[in-house]
Amino acid sequence: MEMLLERPVLVLNRLWQPVHTCSVKRALKLLCLGHAQVVQTEGESRYQTHDIGSWVEYSGEAPSSIAADLIHSVKVALCAPKIIVLAIYDRIPRKEVKFTRQNVFLRDKHTCQYCAKVFIERELNLDHVHPRGKGGKTCWENIVTSCIPCNTRKANRLPREVGMRLLNEPRVPKWRPLFGLKEQASEQAWQEFISPDRQKVSIAL
Numbered sequence: 001m002e003m004l005l006e007r008p009v010l011v012l013n014r015l016w017q018p019v020h021t022c023s024v025k026r027a028l029k030l031l032c033l034g035h036a037q038v039v040q041t042e043g044e045s046r047y048q049t050h051d052i053g054s055w056v057e058y059s060g061e062a063p064s065s066i067a068a069d070l071i072h073s074v075k076v077a078l079c080a081p082k083i084i085v086l087a088i089y090d091r092i093p094r095k096e097v098k099f100t101r102q103n104v105f106l107r108d109k110h111t112c113q114y115c116a117k118v119f120i121e122r123e124l125n126l127d128h129v130h131p132r133g134k135g136g137k138t139c140w141e142n143i144v145t146s147c148i149p150c151n152t153r154k155a156n157r158l159p160r161e162v163g164m165r166l167l168n169e170p171r172v173p174k175w176r177p178l179f180g181l182k183e184q185a186s187e188q189a190w191q192e193f194i195s196p197d198r199q200k201v202s203i204a205l
């Protein structure tokens with residue numbers, strides 16, 4: 001139950017564009033507040049949207065294929081949503097892109113910012129452009145993706161001291177709706193919304 005409540009739900013904006021993910025718990029809260037509707041992902045009326053009332057009803061007649069996703073409370077049983085669509089445009093959660101090792105690699109497209117070659121994750125390192133030992137901070141603007149040989153070559157020096165140049169000036173990534181989403185999209189029901197050919201899917205709005 002606890003795990004089911006933490007499962008990710010795809011969040012669509014009013015234009016049915018994927019913007020984010022949230023937990024089942026948060027999705028149900030938004031649903032109860034009337035800030036979002038659930039997008040039905042199974043059955044004949046696939047893509048139909050539900051408010052809390054009709055979702056309770058739908059959950060009561062839930063097909064056996066999703067019976068395992070039922071959340072039981074004292075009074076009602078609710079299906080865990082897989083996709084929700086926000087009712088209020090301004091409520092799109094514009095979370096900042098988290099500063100993590102993996103997100104730096106994503107920002108730099110897994111490309112060493114010194115030799116411009118693409119590497120797999122385990123062959124990459126994070127490099128402090130302005131070395132830490134010389135007061136360089138650990139932040140978006142001072143951390144770049146680097147391959148291990150370049151990282152070793154640069155060591156504790158500034159790029160210009162070793163005749164190295166940065167491919168791109170490191171910046172805080174601008175919010176991109178799909179930032180990192182593909183990497184966590186294991187849910188089949190999401191595919192049509194996040195794959196590049198999603199335009200082919202016709203949705204009755």
Ligand SMILES: [Zn+2]
Nearest residue numbers: 112115147150
């Ligand atoms: Zn390199």
